[in-house]
Amino acid sequence: MNIAILISGRGSNMKSILQAIQGGEIEGVKDVIVVSNRSTAPGLEIARKEFGVKTLIVLPEENGQMYDKKLMTELQRNEIFEHNSLICLAGFMRILKPEFIKAYKNKIVNIHPSLLPSFKGLHAQKQALLAGVKITGCTVHLVDVGIDTGPILLQECVPVHDNDTIESLSARILIEEHKIYVKALKLLSANKFLLKGNRMVQI
Numbered sequence: 429m430n431i432a433i434l435i436s437g438r439g440s441n442m443k444s445i446l447q448a449i450q451g452g453e454i455e456g457v458k459d460v461i462v463v464s465n466r467s468t469a470p471g472l473e474i475a476r477k478e479f480g481v482k483t484l485i486v487l488p489e490e491n492g493q494m495y496d497k498k499l500m501t502e503l504q505r506n507e508i509f510e511h512n513s514l515i516c517l518a519g520f521m522r523i524l525k526p527e528f529i530k531a532y533k534n535k536i537v538n539i540h541p542s543l544l545p546s547f548k549g550l551h552a553q554k555q556a557l558l559a560g561v562k563i564t565g566c567t568v569h570l571v572d573v574g575i576d577t578g579p580i581l582l583q584e585c586v587p588v589h590d591n592d593t594i595e596s597l598s599a600r601i602l603i604e605e606h607k608i609y610v611k612a613l614k615l616l617s618a619n620k621f622l623l624k625g626n627r628m629v630q631i
């Protein structure tokens with residue numbers, strides 16, 4: 429199996445995935461590439477320098493309309509196809525077009541910093557604070573054509589403290605993100621999930 433990790437920034441989820449791959453925790457991984465839509469994403473240097481992983485920068489052109497086609501061409505050039513790969517979104521801050529998602533049906537995985545279906549979209553941690561919830565968390569899910577709506581693989585709860593700021597809450601959630609993303613990829617690579625309707629069950 430080949431893995432493409434798509435990032436836009438810091439890349440801490442990417443890093444925990446690369447550590448797990450390097451440690452042999454995810455079965456049958458052949459090639460790994462990291463792709464960013466931003467040339468300044470700090471994660472790019474981590475991938476190259478700390479892990480020796482090939483990186484690609486795929487920048488959006490002016491109106492962004494052809495981005496997904498360009499991305500798909502680059503991925504395919506690097507042997508990332510539906511039949512042999514997983515695409516892991518790790519803080520990739522672009523919405524992928526339905527054509528792209530359909531071309532990699534059930535092969536795109538995302539991490540989101542809330543207990544979906546609560547707090548979809550941007551600034552999920554801020555949304556949780558504003559809503560006054562006492563528990564939030566993170567979700568690993570397959571990507572479908574909706575925004576943060578695909579079948580859920582794993583979730584973890586995180587308490588919200590009375591004195592939390594966006595930063596303190598985000599940091600507490602991030603620790604759990606790193607754990608469940610790797611765990612979900614381990615289970616996926618070992619074929620331990622079965623899709624029943626919109627429910628992902630473990631087998």
Ligand code: GAR
Pocket residue numbers: 435436437438439440441442518519520539540541549550551552602605
């Ligand atoms: C993570 O918190 C991830 O859940 C979030 O962006 C951050 C990326 O951090 N993603 C989303 O909000 C997607 N809707 P990282 O670059 O350190 O992994």
